[in-house]
Amino acid sequence: MTVLKVLKSVYLNKDPLSLVHFLTNRCNARCSFCFIDFDNPLTFKNELTLEEIDKVTKKLPKSLININFTGGEPFAHKNINEVAKLYFKNTDINSIFITSNGSLPDRMINFCKEITNKFPDKKLFFSLSIDSFEEEHNKIRKVKDIFKSCINVFHELRKISPNIQTNIAITVSHENHSRVIDLYDFLKNKYGVNSFSAILAREEGVYKIPEMSKKKILKAYHDLTQKIKNDLTKMSKEYGYKNSLQAKVMNEKNKIVYDQIYSTSIKNEFISNCFAGSLFGVIQANGDISPCEILDDKFGNLREFDYDFTKLWSKNSRKGFCKKIKNNKCFCTYECAWTFNILGNKKYHFDLLKGITKN
Numbered sequence: 095m096t097v098l099k100v101l102k103s104v105y106l107n108k109d110p111l112s113l114v115h116f117l118t119n120r121c122n123a124r125c126s127f128c129f130i131d132f133d134n135p136l137t138f139k140n141e142l143t144l145e146e147i148d149k150v151t152k153k154l155p156k157s158l159i160n161i162n163f164t165g166g167e168p169f170a171h172k173n174i175n176e177v178a179k180l181y182f183k184n185t186d187i188n189s190i191f192i193t194s195n196g197s198l199p200d201r202m203i204n205f206c207k208e209i210t211n212k213f214p215d216k217k218l219f220f221s222l223s224i225d226s227f228e229e230e231h232n233k234i235r236k237v238k239d240i241f242k243s244c245i246n247v248f249h250e251l252r253k254i255s256p257n258i259q260t261n262i263a264i265t266v267s268h269e270n271h272s273r274v275i276d277l278y279d280f281l282k283n284k285y286g287v288n289s290f291s292a293i294l295a296r297e298e299g300v301y302k303i304p305e306m307s308k309k310k311i312l313k314a315y316h317d318l319t320q321k322i323k324n325d326l327t328k329m330s331k332e333y334g335y336k337n338s339l340q341a342k343v344m345n346e347k348n349k350i351v352y353d354q355i356y357s358t359s360i361k362n363e364f365i366s367n368c369f370a371g372s373l374f375g376v377i378q379a380n381g382d383i384s385p386c387e388i389l390d391d392k393f394g395n396l397r398e399f400d401y402d403f404t405k406l407w408s409k410n411s412r413k414g415f416c417k418k419i420k421n422n423k424c425f426c427t428y429e430c431a432w433t434f435n436i437l438g439n440k441k442y443h444f445d446l447l448k449g450i451t452k453n
């Protein structure tokens with residue numbers, strides 16, 4: 095069913111397969127590279143209520159297979175359990191992917207128990223952020239013991255159900271680029287972490303990368319992603335997301351994404367079409383619908399469209415946006431966008447299929 099939906103969207107109608115939902119802009123951490131303007135009180139205004147999310151989820155398109163919960167810190171949203179239940183109850187999605195700083199373990203464990211109990215066939219994927227060794231990580235994130243908490247939930251959540259997969263996401267930034275390889279080995283050897291992803295820090299919002307660090311960050315990103323790719327190939331049975339076709343696709347897709355993000359950055363040029371505003375989109379915490387989280391464009395607010403995403407999504411301005419980014423050869427290193435650039439572009443499908451069947 096999922097495979098059919100993906101093929102239909104990719105080859106026929108470009109209907110959305112996944113949405114990123116910023117549940118909240120609130121966060122208990124204060125990372126130095128965060129793009130959220132925590133000093134602006136408007137940042138936290140007008141979040142969709144649970145009743146509104148209920149209405150939204152009832153009218154989402156059937157093409158969707160997944161929702162990404164992000165933020166802020168998604169677990170800083172006090173009703174995250176209820177929001178996940180609404181998505182699984184009111185839509186046909188089969189998974190929720192959650193990015194988290196891992197600092198609220200009780201809420202996370204409670205969430206996993208409740209959701210897997212109520213929806214035993216659905217999948218939960220967690221991407222947990224660790225960017226440095228213990229002391230420094232706690233300092234960068236400005237949360238006491240966040241490192242230990244993150245390692246603990248990495249292991250504990252998996253024990254709750256085989257349908258829960260966790261990985262550690264290392265964001266390569268100007269603060270950690272010289273140590274990411276050591277960090278990778280340390281997490282693998284000392285804490286038994288066997289599933290990683292790499293994220294390239296982006297200039298966005300209030301975060302700017304010091305010019306002198308840019309080349310060094312890219313080199314570190316390249317080295318780290320090669321290591322992750324090699325380990326994935328060598329140990330695919332026990333390493334990385336596993337146990338399902340969706341997980342295998344994710345692994346193989348990540349390998350291609352890493353290379354394309356590196357090439358895009360080093361050449362600073364367009365490589366292939368972006369499907370923001372077609373195969374995927376973004377629901378902001380206040381109900382604004384945007385094509386991606388990088389550009390300021392927005393298609394409208396769900397509140398102005400009677401919470402009907404499909405009505406909003408069929409606007410001519412959305413179609414015009416898709417034409418514009420294609421004609422202008424828009425490019426960036428946003429990982430979510432690259433996921434759909436790979437899945438939605440025939441030129442990558444042979445390599446994707448080859449990797450999936452081999453591993």
Ligand code: SF4
Binds near residue numbers: 125130166235
């Ligand atoms: S954990 Fe994420 S949302 Fe929170 S401050 Fe850090 S980067 Fe920003």
Ligand code: SF4
Binds near residue numbers: 368
């Ligand atoms: S290439 Fe990047 S900035 Fe441009 S539309 Fe896609 S995700 Fe947004």
